[in-house]
Amino acid sequence: MADYVQKKRKELFLFGEQLSVLDVRSFYYLKKELGRSVRNSNELLYDAGKDAVQKMQSSFVKFLGDSARVLMSDPENALNEFVEVLNYLGLGEISIPESGLKTIKFVVRHSAEAQEYVNLKERSKSPVCYALAGIFAGVCEGILQNPVECKETRCIACGEEVCEFVIPSGDDIILTRGGGDDRQGHKA
C-alpha cells in the first residue's frame, strides 16, 4: 500500500497523480457556501464524491496495469484494498465491519466531512457526509460493475459516535442518495 502513495520532495502523489491538501474547515465552509448558491447542493457533493473515486480508480488501473486486473477480479479483496487507499486521504478512519458483498456497510471514525460540525458543536438533524456517501458508492460501483446507491445511516454531526454508510443488497436496492432526508426513493 505504501507504494501507492509517493512523496517527492514535499509533494504527495497517489497512483502517480498529484494530491493537494484541503483543510477540513474549508470543506465545511464550502458546503455552507454551496448550500446558499446551488439548489440540490447535497446531490452535487454526492456526485462529486463518486466522480472523484471513478477518476481514482482509472488512475489505479493505469498505475498497476495487470496487477490491477488481478485485484479487481476478487471484489471483496479489491474493496478492502480501496478502503486502505481511502484511509490515506484523511477522510476519516474507514473500516468495513462485516465481510461479504450482499449488504455493504462502511464505518467512518472522525469523518473529515462532519468533523467541523462536531468542533463547532453544531448539531445537524440529518447526516451530512454526502461526498463520502458518493465516494463509497463510486468505489462499490467500480468494483461490482453495477450501479449502486449509498445512504448514510448514522453521523457524528447528529451526535452519533461514528458515521455509518450502507449500500443495500442487489435484491432490494432502494435508489436513495447520500445521507439525510432529501432523498427520492423507489425500488429498482
Next chain:
Amino acid sequence: MIDKDIKHEVIIEDGKTTIAGQRAMLLSVKTIATQQKELERLVGEKWGEVVYEAERKAIQEAALQIFGLKQLDSFTKGKTFDKKRMVDTLVDIFNCAGYGVLKLKKFDEKKPYALVTMEKSTIPQEYEKRNSPVCFRVAGILAGGAEAVFMVPMKCKETKCMSMGDSHCEFEISRR
C-alpha cells in the same frame, strides 16, 4: 508563539491527515479542477467567490490556531509579533500543499500589503487556456493567511494566472 516542533509537511496517521497540526484531506488536483469546472457550469462567474470565501474563512482560523491566537483582534492585547516570520511559516506550509511553489515578492507590514507569485501551479494546468483566472482557492488561502498575519480583514486578487497563458500565477494581497 510559532511552535518550532510543528511539522510543515503532510502527516498521514490512523485515517487522519494533518498539515502543521491542522486536520486536512487529500484530493487529486484533477478532481479539484473537475469540481471547479462543474461549479462554474452550475453557478457561472460566482463560482470563484464561493470557493474563495470558503478557503478564506477556513485558513484564517487554521492560521490563527497555528500561531496560537484565538481571533483577529488578539494583537490588541499589547503583544508584538514577527510578521515576516509568520509569513515565511505560512509560505513554507503552503508549499507542502500541492498547489504550486509560492514566493513572497513584496511585503509591507504597515500598509499592509503583499505580492506573491506561484510557479508550477498545479490546478491551472488542468484547464484549457482561458480569459479569466482559476486560482480562487489559492487566493482565498492567501487572504485567510494574511488576515491571521496582519490581524485585519484582507483580500487577495489573482492578477496573473497560468491558465491565462502567463508564465506563473501572481496574487496581490491588500486590506479589505
